[in-house]
Amino acid sequence: MRGLKVLPSGRPGRGRLYVNLPDGQAVAWYDRQANRISVLADDHREAVLAVLRPYLSGTVSIGPPPVPTPADLRRLAMPPDADLAPNRPGETLLAELEHGTAGTRSRHRLRQDLTAQQRMGDAFDALEPDGWRTLHCVPLPGFGRIDHLVIGPAGIFCVRTVPGRRQRAVIGDLLLTVGRAEPRPDPRWIRGAAARATAVLAAKVTPALAVVDASRLETAPTVRDIRILQPPTATPDLLAAPTALKPPDVEALFAQARDARTWLPPAPPPPSRPTPGPPGFEARGPGRRPGKR
Known part of the structure; x- marks a missing residue:
């Protein structure tokens, strides 16, 4: 055929x-x-x-x-253009570099971001034989895009990737600084994105920052709720973490998360219509009384 x-x-x-x-x-x-x-x-x-x-x-x-699993049934019912699984690491950056009009300096920054996302993305993809599933460039309305959503035995991790540019990186409660560049609000952003993902998936999502190629990484002792990942120990750390999800749970959450429609904001309820009164009843404006004209 x-x-x-x-x-x-x-x-x-x-x-x-x-x-x-x-x-x-x-x-x-x-x-x-x-x-x-x-x-x-x-x-x-x-x-x-x-x-x-x-x-x-x-x-x-x-x-x-x-016999199909619920994840199989969901995948079969999903339109191909709604499937996020084929996304490559740094998918949006690739498109921006190919078709964008940014200046030389901005394009250099984009390439650094892309290299960092590709390196972490390849590391996460390599965990698949160990029961992990990874999505890249997940659209999150109101937040932009999640660089990597990693789902596996140790749980769900919403990962923001930061290029260290072979400089000292410092992670604080609200800001992250690389070298002498302006501080970035990555810690605050990843917390908000993980909270939103938790609400969407109805499962705990841990915020994580992956800092790639920093010459030195310092983290404030008060930063306890964000998982800090750094090559080459990032994926071994995830593999060694305690088990939180069973394989069927991993597959079910992956099937839910890979559907782009999952991440769309809920549609607003239709406007309510006034309830009609009994026959012969006329709606009265303010200040009008029955029997008075």
């Missing part, structure tokens, strides 16, 4: 490949870790094999899908 499309889900080379009809309906998926093709519509079986053939390797099993 012509018109089938193969769409990736998750990090390139690691997530599933979904086969969709032109209208976006999924008819099959290829699980690269299990090396299995699950076919939802058997009449598309040959067409599915043909369109997936360039991606297959080794001995591949094919058959009906296993």
Whole structure:
């Protein structure tokens, strides 16, 4: 059948490949870790094999899908353009550098930010075999974008990435300073973003700051509610943290968070309409009495 499309889900080379009809309906998926093709519509079986053939390797099993989990059902019902999982680290910065009109100095700063986000993003993505799931560039109305949302056995972490620029970085309760640059409100911002994410996901989200390539990092002793991450110990620290979420919880939260519609503000309630009175009743303006004209 012509018109089938193969769409990736998750990090390139690691997530599933979904086969969709032109209208976006999924008819099959290829699980690269299990090396299995699950076919939802058997009449598309040959067409599915043909369109997936360039991606297959080794001995591949094919058959009906296993009993879907709630996360699978949510993914199948999600429009492809609402899926945040394929976002690359620094996705918005890449677009800004490619199409923006910023000056030379601003573009240099953007490249530093992009390099830091890519480095941390690659480190978080490498945790996937250990049961972690990561989203990048998550839109959060009213706050901008979360650089990385990391979900795994140790919990959920809302991560803001800061380039250290090989200078001394100091993290205080409200501000973060790198070298002699103007202080940045990153600690205050990440607290607000994590609180908003907690409300959206109905699960505790820990704020985290990832400082990349600082020559020295100092943190005020009063900063206890923010997780401070610094390569190369950032991901080993997460792996060593106590377990807070079971694998099904991780997958369910990831399925919820990857849907861009999850992060949209709730729609305002429709305006209330006045209740009609009994037949013959006329609404009176202020100051009018029955029987007086």
